[in-house]
Amino acid sequence: MTATTPLLEVSEIGIAFGGVRAVDNVSFSARPGEVFSIIGPNGAGKTTLFNLVSGIYRPKSGSVRLAGEPVTALEPNRLAERGLSRTFQNLQVFFRMTARENVMVGRHLREQRGLLAHLFALPSTGRQNRESAAVADALLERVGLAALADMPAANLPYGALKRLEIARALAAEPKVLLLDEPAAGCNPVETEEIEKLIRKIADDGVAVVLVEHDMKLVMRISDRILVLDQGRMLAEGSAAEIRSNPKVIEAYLGTHGTREANLALD
Amino acid sequence: MGRLLSHRLAVPLVIALLVVALSFAMPSNFYYRVAALVWISALAVIGLNLLMGYAGQVSLGHAGFFGIGAYAVAVLPAQFGLHPLVAALLGAFATAALAFLVGRPILRLKGHYLAVATLGFGILIAMTISNEAWLTGGPDGMPVERLTLFGWRVRGADTWYWITGGLLVIGAWIACNLVASPTGRALRALHDSEVAARVAGIDVARAKLTVFVISAVYASVAGSTLALLNGFVTPDKANFLHSIELVTMVVLGGMGSVLGSLAGAAILVVLPQVLTGFHDYEHMILGLIMMVIMIVLRAGIVPSLAALFKGRWKK
Numbered sequence: 001m002t003a004t005t006p007l008l009e010v011s012e013i014g015i016a017f018g019g020v021r022a023v024d025n026v027s028f029s030a031r032p033g034e035v036f037s038i039i040g041p042n043g044a045g046k047t048t049l050f051n052l053v054s055g056i057y058r059p060k061s062g063s064v065r066l067a068g069e070p071v072t073a074l075e076p077n078r079l080a081e082r083g084l085s086r087t088f089q090n091l092q093v094f095f096r097m098t099a100r101e102n103v104m105v106g107r108h109l110r111e112q113r114g115l116l117a118h119l120f121a122l123p124s125t126g127r128q129n130r131e132s133a134a135v136a137d138a139l140l141e142r143v144g145l146a147a148l149a150d151m152p153a154a155n156l157p158y159g160a161l162k163r164l165e166i167a168r169a170l171a172a173e174p175k176v177l178l179l180d181e182p183a184a185g186c187n188p189v190e191t192e193e194i195e196k197l198i199r200k201i202a203d204d205g206v207a208v209v210l211v212e213h214d215m216k217l218v219m220r221i222s223d224r225i226l227v228l229d230q231g232r233m234l235a236e237g238s239a240a241e242i243r244s245n246p247k248v249i250e251a252y253l254g255t256h257g258t259r260e261a262n263l264a265l266d
Numbered sequence: 267m268g269r270l271l272s273h274r275l276a277v278p279l280v281i282a283l284l285v286v287a288l289s290f291a292m293p294s295n296f297y298y299r300v301a302a303l304v305w306i307s308a309l310a311v312i313g314l315n316l317l318m319g320y321a322g323q324v325s326l327g328h329a330g331f332f333g334i335g336a337y338a339v340a341v342l343p344a345q346f347g348l349h350p351l352v353a354a355l356l357g358a359f360a361t362a363a364l365a366f367l368v369g370r371p372i373l374r375l376k377g378h379y380l381a382v383a384t385l386g387f388g389i390l391i392a393m394t395i396s397n398e399a400w401l402t403g404g405p406d407g408m409p410v411e412r413l414t415l416f417g418w419r420v421r422g423a424d425t426w427y428w429i430t431g432g433l434l435v436i437g438a439w440i441a442c443n444l445v446a447s448p449t450g451r452a453l454r455a456l457h458d459s460e461v462a463a464r465v466a467g468i469d470v471a472r473a474k475l476t477v478f479v480i481s482a483v484y485a486s487v488a489g490s491t492l493a494l495l496n497g498f499v500t501p502d503k504a505n506f507l508h509s510i511e512l513v514t515m516v517v518l519g520g521m522g523s524v525l526g527s528l529a530g531a532a533i534l535v536v537l538p539q540v541l542t543g544f545h546d547y548e549h550m551i552l553g554l555i556m557m558v559i560m561i562v563l564r565a566g567i568v569p570s571l572a573a574l575f576k577g578r579w580k581k
Contacts, residue, residue, distance in 0.1 A: 206310075
């Protein structure tokens with residue numbers, strides 16, 4: 001596959017809730033090694049779009065292709081088998097498990113399945129556990145949580161949980177990674193770390209699709225940006241193109257808020 | 267990881283030591299018998315705890331599976347002359363098959379809906395056992411052929427103490443293995459967030475079905491063992507009151523704790539024996555003790571005490 005072939009292709013996808021078109025005719029694609037960001041005011045349909053792409057909602061119209069194969073409306077676990085992973089805006093952490101175990105769950109598809117081996121603790125299960133634990137530890141190190149590996153997730157601070165979700169998603173070695181507000185609630189230092197992390201993930205050849213409210217982060221990191229407004233596509237382009245797009249400025253703060261919009265988008 | 271692996275072996279080891287240690291403190295056959303009843307209940311409760319405490323799915327129908335196991339060792343030898351052990355094995359297979367068939371539609375339900383559906387299923391089995399009197403003896407129950415192993419007649423409360431204690435240790439070992447395995451992590455994950463579990467690639471419906479079948483087999487084996495120990499079966503062990511009792515043992519001892527399963531079973535089996543001296547007030551006192559335990563140790567006996575001791579250590 002060449003670098004220009006999209007890994008994720010979303011075509012004219014849409015869904016309505018009680019007559020309201022939450023996502024309406026949205027198309028985009030993400031290529032390996034690129035950071036593709038989706039921005040828009042609250043309620044623009046960004047998270048709904050993620051839920052459509054990741055199989056949590058069933059689209060009413062449109063299609064999704066993953067690495068060239070049609071995957072529209074497949075179950076999330078089937079999508080995971082094909083290389084799609086994601087994080088959640090409202091944390092979906094396994095709170096009763098330790099940080100390490102959370103990441104080990106992310107290895108699920110790469111682990112051996114034999115139930116009898118699991119029930120009777122055959123040597124293969126022990127090897128598998130150690131292998132998954134080693135991968136999890138390396139990933140926790142990578143997201144800066146190595147010291148908290150044995151901590152129950154319920155005891156971790158918010159910023160750490162955001163990074164824990166990224167580590168769990170990476171454990172599956174995805175081709176496409178959807179990140180839903182990874183920097184929400186993070187301080188500037190943590191945000192900078194997350195930026196470096198995302199850049200590194202993309203450099204490893206993953207197609208990263210990012211929803212994020214921190215505009216400075218989005219403008220710095222994105223190769224391309226899609227702007228949603230009320231479920232529709234408003235604009236798509238590079239950071240510079242989006243920043244100077246009058247429609248985007250208007251959608252963000254209305255015509256009277258040009259100055260604030262500039263501040264927000266800069 | 268090292269901690270988890272050692273935990274996997276530590277719990278069955280602690281139970282094994284407990285079984286051995288207690289055997290030195292048994293004043294009479296009666297005590298052996300009560301202890302054997304605790305081990306059998308604990309076995310069923312460990313299975314139910316895998317479903318409830320680890321995977322977060324409730325079942326109010328597990329006495330039904332218990333009943334199938336019990337009646338398998340009563341009916342199959344009487345009708346077809348099968349060896350009781352073969353009968354117990356067939357009972358376990360039948361239970362697994364039934365749990366598999368019923369689990370598919372039922373486990374799509376969640377919370378209270380799942381509770382009511384499993385309750386209905388359990389009642390269905392209990393009614394069948396009660397009504398098919400030609401086969402099961404109906405409400406009066408039926409005798410169970412004594413267990414003979416290689417010409418040796420298994421008898422005596424102390425013998426059964428060791429058999430049931432051994433089964434409990436094996437059951438605890440298997441449960442701890444499962445919890446510490448990829449399958450166990452999948453079950454604990456879906457308990458906390460089904461959506462995140464699915465995104466991680468876990469087939470949630472399949473995982474729930476797997477643990478439902480496993481927990482049903484635990485109940486069936488426990489039922490067979492109790493029937494062989496008693497030499498008699500009655501439908502009340504398949505009854506929904508027994509289902510409630512099993513759930514109570516899980517919650518009282520501690521959800522998601524294998525040792526807790528033993529604690530819960532021990533309390534609900536031993537306390538009524540201790541309290542018989544109070545005659546009419548027995549059930550009142552039992553209820554009161556259960557309420558106080560839940561109010562003081564709200565995560566269940568073992569997890570709450572463990573947290574308490576951990577806190578002490580740190581100070």
